[in-house]
Amino acid sequence: MIRDDGLVFDQRFSLKDFVFNSIGQSFQRNEDERLITGKGRFTDDFSLPEQTWAWMVRSTHPHARIKSIDTSAAVQMPGVLAVFTGKDCLNDQLNPIEHNPVPSTRYDVKLRGPNDSDIFLGYHHLLPFDKVRHVGQALAMVVARTRNEAFSAAQMVIVQYEELPKVMNSELAIKSDAPIVWDELPSNVLVDATFGDIQATEKAFEAAEHIVRFKSHVSRVTGVTMEPRACLGHYDPKTDRYTLFAGSGGAVRQKSELAKVLGVEADRLRVISHDVGGNFGTRNRAYVEFGLVLWASKKLGFPVKHRADRTESFLSDYQGRDLVTEVQLALNAKGKFLALKVDNLSNVGYCCVSLSPLSKGSGLVTGSYDIASATLRSRAVFTNTMATQAYRSSGRPEVTFAIERVIDRAARALGMDRLELRRLNLVKTHQMPYTNAIGSSYDSGEYEENMNRILELSDWSNLDQRRQEAHARGKLLGVGFANYVESSIGSPKERAEIIVHPTQIEVIIGTQPAGQGHETSFAQVAADLLGVEFNRVFITLGDTDIVTAGGGTHSGRSLRHASAVIALAVEDLRELGVRHAAHFFNCKPEDVLYENGHFKSFTSVKSVSWFDLSIQLANGEGPQSSLKELRVLRDNEMHTPVYPNGACVCEIEIDPETGGVDIKRYSALDDVGRCINPLIVHGQTHGGIAQGVGQALWEECYLDQTSGQPIACSLMDYGMPRFDNLPSFKTEIVEVLSPTNPFGIKAGGEGGTTPALAVVMSAVEDALWPLCGPVNFDLPATPQKIWNALQRGKTH
Amino acid sequence: MTSISLNVNGKSHDLEIEDNTLLVTALREHLGLTGTHVGCDTSQCGCCVVRLNGESVKSCTTLAIQAQGCTVLTVEGLSVNGELHPLQKAFKDNHALQCGFCTPGMLMSALDLIDSHVQVLTPELVRHQMEGNLCRCTGYHNIVKAIVQASKCMKSSSLS
Numbered sequence: 001m002i003r004d005d006g007l008v009f010d011q012r013f014s015l016k017d018f019v020f021n022s023i024g025q026s027f028q029r030n031e032d033e034r035l036i037t038g039k040g041r042f043t044d045d046f047s048l049p050e051q052t053w054a055w056m057v058r059s060t061h062p063h064a065r066i067k068s069i070d071t072s073a074a075v076q077m078p079g080v081l082a083v084f085t086g087k088d089c090l091n092d093q094l095n096p097i098e099h100n101p102v103p104s105t106r107y108d109v110k111l112r113g114p115n116d117s118d119i120f121l122g123y124h125h126l127l128p129f130d131k132v133r134h135v136g137q138a139l140a141m142v143v144a145r146t147r148n149e150a151f152s153a154a155q156m157v158i159v160q161y162e163e164l165p166k167v168m169n170s171e172l173a174i175k176s177d178a179p180i181v182w183d184e185l186p187s188n189v190l191v192d193a194t195f196g197d198i199q200a201t202e203k204a205f206e207a208a209e210h211i212v213r214f215k216s217h218v219s220r221v222t223g224v225t226m227e228p229r230a231c232l233g234h235y236d237p238k239t240d241r242y243t244l245f246a247g248s249g250g251a252v253r254q255k256s257e258l259a260k261v262l263g264v265e266a267d268r269l270r271v272i273s274h275d276v277g278g279n280f281g282t283r284n285r286a287y288v289e290f291g292l293v294l295w296a297s298k299k300l301g302f303p304v305k306h307r308a309d310r311t312e313s314f315l316s317d318y319q320g321r322d323l324v325t326e327v328q329l330a331l332n333a334k335g336k337f338l339a340l341k342v343d344n345l346s347n348v349g350y351c352c353v354s355l356s357p358l359s360k361g362s363g364l365v366t367g368s369y370d371i372a373s374a375t376l377r378s379r380a381v382f383t384n385t386m387a388t389q390a391y392r393s394s395g396r397p398e399v400t401f402a403i404e405r406v407i408d409r410a411a412r413a414l415g416m417d418r419l420e421l422r423r424l425n426l427v428k429t430h431q432m433p434y435t436n437a438i439g440s441s442y443d444s445g446e447y448e449e450n451m452n453r454i455l456e457l458s459d460w461s462n463l464d465q466r467r468q469e470a471h472a473r474g475k476l477l478g479v480g481f482a483n484y485v486e487s488s489i490g491s492p493k494e495r496a497e498i499i500v501h502p503t504q505i506e507v508i509i510g511t512q513p514a515g516q517g518h519e520t521s522f523a524q525v526a527a528d529l530l531g532v533e534f535n536r537v538f539i540t541l542g543d544t545d546i547v548t549a550g551g552g553t554h555s556g557r558s559l560r561h562a563s564a565v566i567a568l569a570v571e572d573l574r575e576l577g578v579r580h581a582a583h584f585f586n587c588k589p590e591d592v593l594y595e596n597g598h599f600k601s602f603t604s605v606k607s608v609s610w611f612d613l614s615i616q617l618a619n620g621e622g623p624q625s626s627l628k629e630l631r632v633l634r635d636n637e638m639h640t641p642v643y644p645n646g647a648c649v650c651e652i653e654i655d656p657e658t659g660g661v662d663i664k665r666y667s668a669l670d671d672v673g674r675c676i677n678p679l680i681v682h683g684q685t686h687g688g689i690a691q692g693v694g695q696a697l698w699e700e701c702y703l704d705q706t707s708g709q710p711i712a713c714s715l716m717d718y719g720m721p722r723f724d725n726l727p728s729f730k731t732e733i734v735e736v737l738s739p740t741n742p743f744g745i746k747a748g749g750e751g752g753t754t755p756a757l758a759v760v761m762s763a764v765e766d767a768l769w770p771l772c773g774p775v776n777f778d779l780p781a782t783p784q785k786i787w788n789a790l791q792r793g794k795t796h
Numbered sequence: 797m798t799s800i801s802l803n804v805n806g807k808s809h810d811l812e813i814e815d816n817t818l819l820v821t822a823l824r825e826h827l828g829l830t831g832t833h834v835g836c837d838t839s840q841c842g843c844c845v846v847r848l849n850g851e852s853v854k855s856c857t858t859l860a861i862q863a864q865g866c867t868v869l870t871v872e873g874l875s876v877n878g879e880l881h882p883l884q885k886a887f888k889d890n891h892a893l894q895c896g897f898c899t900p901g902m903l904m905s906a907l908d909l910i911d912s913h914v915q916v917l918t919p920e921l922v923r924h925q926m927e928g929n930l931c932r933c934t935g936y937h938n939i940v941k942a943i944v945q946a947s948k949c950m951k952s953s954s955l956s
Binding site: 028029031032033035036037038039040042044045047148223224225226227228275276277278279280307309310311514515516517679680682683684686687688689690691714715716720721722723724726728729752 | 814816824825829830831832833834835836837838840841843870871872874875880884887888889891893894895896897898899900903919922923924926927929930931932933934935936937938939940941
């Protein structure tokens with residue numbers, strides 16, 4: 001029996017006699033045909049008659065009072081229909097976007113404001129009317145007949161600023177004399193919460209033989225979705241309804257949040273999100289442009305479209321990470337971890353959009369290790385920067401980085417082998433389910449076995465030979481190791497509708513893929529639950545007039561939630577099917593036997609399929625002739641998190657002449673619970689690795705600390721992972737089933753990223769150690785930083 | 797306004813365009829061929845790659861008037877009579893796309909790469925030559941596999 005607070009998956013979900021035909025198969029994706037033939041349906045692919053274009057005027061200052069905005073020249077420009085400012089939004093009583101940033105399941109750690117106060121979030125107005133708070137904040141919108149005309153007119157909007165003192169760096173922002181981002185707060189600190197057992201931790205630290213410290217800033221990066229964000233808003237006066245085309249991480253959420261912005265009932269708004277060109281967290285929250293184009297389309301009587309150029313994306317897409325983390329690990333003489341102290345400081349930017357990174361990370365500070373006591377201080381702070389949001393594997397790469405790096409340092413300090421030190425302290429399989437010192441309950445996993453397998457996969461035993469070979473070529477070989485455990489929680493509610501059509505079965509669900517292949521993997525799950533061929537199932541997503549509820553896609557929640565709610569819906573559908581079949585067989589429902597997609601009766605030799613029943617109903621031959629469809633709708637709520645886990649090894653060579661890093665091998669092993677489609681899961685791991693490695697080596701939303709100006713604002717300045725700077729990967733999937741959901745699913749989308757920062761930096765330090773000792777620079781480990789470290793090392 | 801004539805995917809078109817209209821805009825907005833994508837505005841990402849008189853170009857930084865009298869091949873013109881091109885098939889077989897936004901540009905660049913080499917491509921060559929196309933989802937691993945597979949398939953069929 002599998003339980004999830006209040007909801008019991010009963011014996012019918014025993015997988016004992018379950019027939020796995022589609023689940024576990026590397027089926028090619030249903031999505032691909034349209035995407036490889038140019039028939040995708042991305043936001044900017046939609047156009048409407050008489051469509052106009054919006055262009056945003058953006059702040060050139062990180063912190064300034066808006067003295068005046070002169071739009072008189074702009075409105076005279078060719079093709080211009082209107083120029084709007086924050087005052088217009090205020091006059092029309094548009095509401096700021098309510099982001100609901102505090103994670104909501106019962107298992108999320110409970111973040112609070114200073115002195116246990118409610119958390120002040122700032123205001124995310126569509127356009128500000130008093131101050132601008134980061135470079136790139138939209139402060140006026142030009143609407144014109146064409147995109148070029150809107151762009152040209154935007155250059156004519158004259159803004160008078162009164163510059164204000166600014167703060168971009170989180171450690172400076174918490175100081176008592178720091179410039180204040182929101183006058184509503186006495187300081188910039190919006191969250192200050194402490195977790196764990198302080199007394200026990202202090203006691204353990206007093207008794208400890210060794211205390212090892214590590215501090216780092218986990219840099220700020222951004223999603224760089226290949227599809228720049230775009231939106232198309234349309235208001236229809238005949239129906240008094242708005243329609244928004246906008247790719248996101250969940251159309252249902254966008255609908256409810258944007259309806260509140262506009263001050264209309266949610267049913268007045270339809271949001272359409274079909275193909276989404278990458279998300280990684282960046283698209284999970286509403287953008288000001290979404291509200292603006294809807295509002296403007298009603299005011300002007302034309303559809304209004306906006307497509308950000310790449311520089312606007314770098315300036316104003318939600319960004320990720322930006323955590324200062326300081327850890328202290330207490331060990332006894334033999335290397336047993338006794339206790340951990342952590343201080344995490346998250347930079348949320350100019351307003352609070354999401355606290356998920358801080359919250360997620362807080363529950364996992366002890367990593368894959370058995371540490372009896374721990375304390376954690378979690379703080380979040382406002383700065384004059386773009387808002388941060390969950391970014392692939394929200395919060396987990398940061399804390400994995402901290403624990404794995406401090407363990408590497410501890411091994412050096414104690415003169416122990418770094419693998420042996422890890423083995424000594426790992427959470428053991430027999431301890432599962434294991435509750436860590438912060439209260440997170442790891443559901444399942446075989447952590448030591450993960451280590452054994454990854455060492456084999458990475459050919460660790462022949463490392464010394466490769467190191468010597470590299471040395472002979474004048475290269476410094478470094479190898480990094482990291483274990484990881486992460487949590488997958490996400491929005492707790494999901495809904496599924498199943499409709500049996502005459503030849504196909506449709507599943508309507510409220511998740512929102514951006515490349516994860518839901519149309520394939522969900523169909524595999526539904527096909528086996530329904531006892532039909534995979535190609536008989538299709539998945540409908542992303543239109544709020546069809547998908548009425550749903551939690552969207554984030555935190556590795558989608559397949560786990562979808563499989564659970566589809567399983568429940570299939571139960572309902574079976575009951576409905578039995579009643580109709582009884583009518584068909586002219587017998588009692590209890591005499592109907594259901595097996596693998598077919599209904600049989602003790603009284604008849606015939607059997608009928610789902611499709612037979614559907615056709616009968618459509619023909620009005622059902623028990624209730626008014627019922628024309630075999631259709632069910634089911635809601636489900638699941639709070640219990642799952643804990644994907646794994647290990648990885650990265651092998652690099654550094655050229656000491658240039659500081660350049662060449663990744664020679666990268667091996668990753670991920671326990672994803674049950675794997676529905678290995679082809680897709682391996683692909684997720686590959687992409688996850690690239691994003692993690694990108695942050696470790698090249699990517700950074702770099703801000704000039706004097707002026708507050710973002711410097712990396714195009715693909716020429718921001719270090720993206722490319723074909724020629726990544727190797728092919730070795731990836732392996734492990735399936736230790738989770739006891740928390742019907743199929744034992746954990747998650748597979750983020751494991752590639754979670755240990756990547758740690759393992760790359762571990763490799764860099766391993767390569768540099770003989771010449772430079774500990775690596776004292778923050779991410780990303782650019783050639784310049786490495787070269788400088790080598791030069792300093794030479795002088796010692 | 798300027799008039800241009802061009803042949804796109806085997807079909808002739810006459811267009812009235814502003815002088816500063818980009819080729820990608822002409823394809824997407826004038827001809828409704830939305831398979832070619834705009835991922836940046838600095839010729840960095842390669843989402844907009846099409847073939848102009850047989851050579852791959854980034855259509856976000858090519859003026860439409862430069863295509864006057866030219867033949868243009870876009871992703872929509874790759875499959876013939878509903879039969880996937882070997883490159884499209886290789887992408888599907890190898891799960892070489894996730895969100896699919898970069899895919900049209902990847903396909904068109906890869907086609908040019910395969911056509912411009914007589915030999916079967918090696919993974920190293922693919923990684924070096926495809927550096928001008930960015931993908932955020934796949935980590936490139938499966939794209940490299942797909943292009944190598946397609947080059948094998950296309951070279952063997954051209955020999956036979």
